[in-house]
Structures are given as structure tokens and as C-alpha cells.
Amino acid sequence: MKGAAALLVALSTSVVNGHPVVDNRYPYTGPAVPVGDWVDPTVNGNGKGFPRLVEPPAVKPASTNPKNNVNVISLSYVPNGIHIHYQTPFGLGEAPSVKWGKYPNELHHIVYGFTHTYDRTPSCAEVKAVTQCSQFFHEVQLNHLKPGTTYYYQIPPANGTTASDVLSFTTAQAAGDKSQFNVAVLNDMGYTNAGGTYKQLVKAVSEGTAFAWHGGDMSYADDWYSGILPCADDWPLCYNGTGTTLPGGGPIPDDYKTPLPAGEIPNQGSPRGGDMSVLYESNWDLWQQWLGNITTKIPYMVLPGNHEAACAEFDGAGNVLSAYLDEGILNGTLPKTNLTYYSCPPSQRNFTGYQHRFHMPGHETGGVSNFWYSFDYGLAHFVSIDGETDFAKSPESPFQTKVKGDEKLPTASETYITNSGPFGEVDGSFNETKSYAQFKWLKKDLAKVDRKKTPWVFVMSHRPMYSSAYSSYQKHVREAFESVMLEYGVDAYFSG
Numbered sequence: 001m002k003g004a005a006a007l008l009v010a011l012s013t014s015v016v017n018g019h020p021v022v023d024n025r026y027p028y029t030g031p032a033v034p035v036g037d038w039v040d041p042t043v044n045g046n047g048k049g050f051p052r053l054v055e056p057p058a059v060k061p062a063s064t065n066p067k068n069n070v071n072v073i074s075l076s077y078v079p080n081g082i083h084i085h086y087q088t089p090f091g092l093g094e095a096p097s098v099k100w101g102k103y104p105n106e107l108h109h110i111v112y113g114f115t116h117t118y119d120r121t122p123s124c125a126e127v128k129a130v131t132q133c134s135q136f137f138h139e140v141q142l143n144h145l146k147p148g149t150t151y152y153y154q155i156p157p158a159n160g161t162t163a164s165d166v167l168s169f170t171t172a173q174a175a176g177d178k179s180q181f182n183v184a185v186l187n188d189m190g191y192t193n194a195g196g197t198y199k200q201l202v203k204a205v206s207e208g209t210a211f212a213w214h215g216g217d218m219s220y221a222d223d224w225y226s227g228i229l230p231c232a233d234d235w236p237l238c239y240n241g242t243g244t245t246l247p248g249g250g251p252i253p254d255d256y257k258t259p260l261p262a263g264e265i266p267n268q269g270s271p272r273g274g275d276m277s278v279l280y281e282s283n284w285d286l287w288q289q290w291l292g293n294i295t296t297k298i299p300y301m302v303l304p305g306n307h308e309a310a311c312a313e314f315d316g317a318g319n320v321l322s323a324y325l326d327e328g329i330l331n332g333t334l335p336k337t338n339l340t341y342y343s344c345p346p347s348q349r350n351f352t353g354y355q356h357r358f359h360m361p362g363h364e365t366g367g368v369s370n371f372w373y374s375f376d377y378g379l380a381h382f383v384s385i386d387g388e389t390d391f392a393k394s395p396e397s398p399f400q401t402k403v404k405g406d407e408k409l410p411t412a413s414e415t416y417i418t419n420s421g422p423f424g425e426v427d428g429s430f431n432e433t434k435s436y437a438q439f440k441w442l443k444k445d446l447a448k449v450d451r452k453k454t455p456w457v458f459v460m461s462h463r464p465m466y467s468s469a470y471s472s473y474q475k476h477v478r479e480a481f482e483s484v485m486l487e488y489g490v491d492a493y494f495s496g
């Protein structure tokens with residue numbers, strides 16, 4: 001099967017040095033920038049009115065009209081250190097850096113990192129609100145730090161940004177340290193219904209919680225289109241932007257009629273719905289800025305969920321999304337749904353935003369970027385795994401598994417919008433989990449845990465293995481991971 005071997009080599013390049021590769025072999029034929037509201041399908045709004053919901057950036061700019069700004073700062077653990085990830089709309093013109101030290105007024109060390117970016121849709125050049133957009137992602141790592149120790153840091157100004165405040169973080173307790181600690185564990189957040197979760201997180205930080213562990217479905221960026229799809233009965237908040245009445249027939253709220261200030265992005269999907277923005281990328285930007293009160297203070301560890309995969313998951317009545325994303329038809333219908341891998345703009349496929357907007361210690365712990373990795377904290381070993389891709393019959397399967405007959409590649413219509421990965425190598429059949437790098441890594445990672453130092457082993461992925469509500473993927477997650485977790489005595493498995 002020479003052809004298959006060549007295909008596998010091509011597949012394993014989905015992540016090259018942590019930088020994702022997006023398949024473009026069939027053209028994208030949708031709108032240049034999908035905007036999830038027919039009432040106002042423009043990037044920066046045109047005065048039709050949206051509730052205002054502006055989140056402050058991580059660093060307050062020195063002037064009212066900054067040319068560039070640090071909008072997001074997010075901490076994560078790396079072995080014996082801390083990773084500082086920060087985001088700006090435009091480049092820095094130099095290597096990103098962080099000044100740090102043991103005391104707030106003695107930041108005598110400086111460490112440099114690297115920057116990555118992607119062709120997000122819309123680009124930050126198209127979004128007028130400089131303090132609400134991120135397109136350049138900066139990675140700076142502080143290594144060889146002492147465990148359980150507080151350090152101080154500051155991001156210096158560069159290319160129009162303002163210096164951050166002097167901030168602090170505390171490194172992980174050493175493996176084997178018997179001190180107590182608390183962790184905030186959460187899944188499925190988004191924005192509209194997550195006010196309570198946010199308050200609990202802020203409270204947890206103020207009470208000394210060590211870190212947050214978020215098992216997927218962070219921003220619900222893909223909810224940009226909920227102002228387009230007809231409302232479903234089980235949606236708590238909804239407005240069908242194609243109509244002029246609200247569900248239940250209530251009047252249009254006054255704030256919907258109030259024009260936005262010039263240049264402000266329409267960052268609420270509709271009077272009663274959307275997640276928070278009618279733009280996929282702005283949902284990410286604003287959710288990350290909302291979480292700034294947490295992510296600048298404690299490490300925020302994440303793993304992938306289904307809402308990170310692509311710009312949409314399913315079509316609505318009349319196949320309104322297929323009409324829009326495939327044909328660029330506003331407020332139209334099609335006889336058949338045809339959401340394919342190529343329906344989303346390239347930057348909204350294959351977990352691309354997710355891969356850029358965080359930095360987890362995959363590379364540092366033998367895993368893969370933000371998909372699978374592990375870390376120790378005191379008496380516990382924490383393992384994040386990817387329940388979306390990279391095992392047999394994974395829910396967001398790579399589209400190469402759709403190859404039929406003599407095909408080398410599936411046709412566009414044989415693919416699906418959430419097809420993703422694999423992000424690690426597949427050495428053998430796609431139908432056997434033991435072929436996958438993720439499985440090999442998990443087995444190795446669990447085997448080398450020193451239970452004298454870290455007697456507790458916790459694993460999380462987004463997907464439940466068991467549930468009273470049946471879904472077929474549960475069986476596949478069980479088949480992939482249950483026996484290896486039992487073999488190595490994993491104490492608890494968390495999921496969303």
C-alpha cells in the first residue's frame with residue numbers, strides 16, 4: 001500500500017513545529033468574511049444597532065487611539081517554568097520579550113521568544129477596534145524556575161504597544177510536595193450563559209486556586225451564526241436575524257435600534273442571542289479578553305473541544321448555512337445541506353484559531369502542542385488528552401478516512417465541516433487506536449509516572465466515556481482509552 005504510506009507522511013504534517021497546516025486542495029467559495037446577522041452583515045457595523053459588550057484589553061493603552069496593543073495575556077505551565085503567551089493585533093517588529101524577577105521592583109532578567117500569526121478572517125486591519133482584536137501571538141518561556149515560588153514580570157512596549165503592569169505568577173509545587181492546593185476544573189463555557197462560571201473563576205483566583213483546567217469548548221466562537229439559524233426550542237437565547245420579530249413576539253429592544261459608535265464592532269449576535277459576536281474571530285478575541293482577570297494571574301490549561309474545530313458544526317432548516325458558506329447567498333436556502341471541510345474560510349478549519357490562541361506544553365512533554373500533554377503539581381500528575389481527533393473513529397475524524405475505492409483524496413462533498421487532524425503521526429491503520437501517536441504517548445506518559453511522588457493521576461478530555469445520555473462517540477472513547485487508564489490506575493477521568 002505505497003499510496004497509503006505516502007498519504008500518511010502527508011497527514012503527519014498537519015502540525016509542523018507547532019504551526020498548523022490547513023488543507024486548501026478545493027477552493028473556498030463562501031463570503032470573504034462570514035457575518036452572522038442578516039440585519040447587519042458588515043465587519044464594523046453600520047449603525048443598525050447591537051447591544052454593546054466591550055471587554056477591556058489585558059493592557060490599557062497609553063493613548064485613546066493606539067496603533068497596536070497587548071489585548072490578551074495567558075499563562076501556562078511548562079516543566080520547571082512558566083509560559084507567557086500574549087496577543088496583539090499587529091506585529092512587534094522585534095522578538096517578543098518579558099522582563100522578570102523575584103521582586104516587583106527588580107525585574108533584572110529579560111527573556112525573548114517567538115511570534116506566530118495566521119490569516120484570520122477578518123484580519124485585524126479590517127477591524128477598526130485595535131483593542132479588541134488579536135492576530136499576532138507571542139510566546140515567551142521562563143525556564144529553570146524554583147517550584148512553588150512567586151515571580152513578577154512585565155511585558156515591555158514594542159511597535160506601538162504600552163508596557164504591561166508588573167504582574168505575577170506562582171510556579172507549580174514540586175512533584176512530591178505534600179502541600180494542599182485547589183484547582184478550578186471546568187468545561188463548556190462560552191459567554192452568554194457563563195456569567196456564574198466567570199464569577200466563580202474570579203473568586204477562585206482571589207482565594208488562591210493554583211490553576212484552571214478547562215476541558216474544551218472555551219469561547220464558542222462557532223456560535224457566530226446563531227443569529228442566522230432559525231431558533232431551536234432548546235436554545236435559551238435566540239433571535240432569528242432573518243425575521244423582524246423576536247421569539248414569543250416581544251418588541252425589538254431599544255438598544256437594538258441605537259446605533260453603535262463609529263468603528264465599534266458588532267459584538268453581540270443579536271438582541272437575544274449569538275454567543276457574543278457575529279464574527280467567529282471576534283468571539284475568540286472578546287472571550288479571551290473577558291478571561292483576562294484569570295489568565296494573567298494563574299495558569300489556564302486547556303484542551304480541545306468540538307467547538308474549537310471549525311466555523312460551524314451543523315446546518316439549520318432550509319440549509320441556510322450551506323447556502324451562505326458555500327454559495328455566498330445571504331438569507332437563502334438550498335435543497336440539500338452540503339457543509340464540507342471547505343465551507344469555512346481556511347483560517348476557521350482544523351482547530352486553527354485554537355492552535356494559535358494558546359500555548360500548552362505538548363512539545364515540552366513529548367505530546368503535541370495544545371492537543372495532548374501532561375504536567376505535575378504536588379502530589380498529582382495531570383494529563384490532558386484530545387477526545388476530538390487522533391484515535392480510531394474519533395468524532396472529528398480526519399477527512400482522509402473518507403477516501404473511497406481508488407481515490408487518493410476524498411472529493412469535497414465526501415468531507416465534513418469539522419473534519420480535523422490528525423495532529424500526530426498515524427503509523428498503520430486509521431481504524432486502530434494503537435496506530436496513533438496520541439495513544440503511544442499516553443501509554444508512555446502513564447507508565448513513567450512515579451507514584452511515590454505523584455500518587456494521584458488525573459486525565460481529562462472533552463468527551464465523556466460514559467453517560468446517561470447516549471452518543472455513539474462514548475463507545476469509541478471507551479474503546480480507545482478505557483483499558484490503558486485502567487491498566488495504569490488512573491484515579492479520575494474528567495470530561496465535559
Ligand SMILES: [Fe+2]
Pocket residue numbers: 188217305306307462496
Ligand atoms: Fe462540547
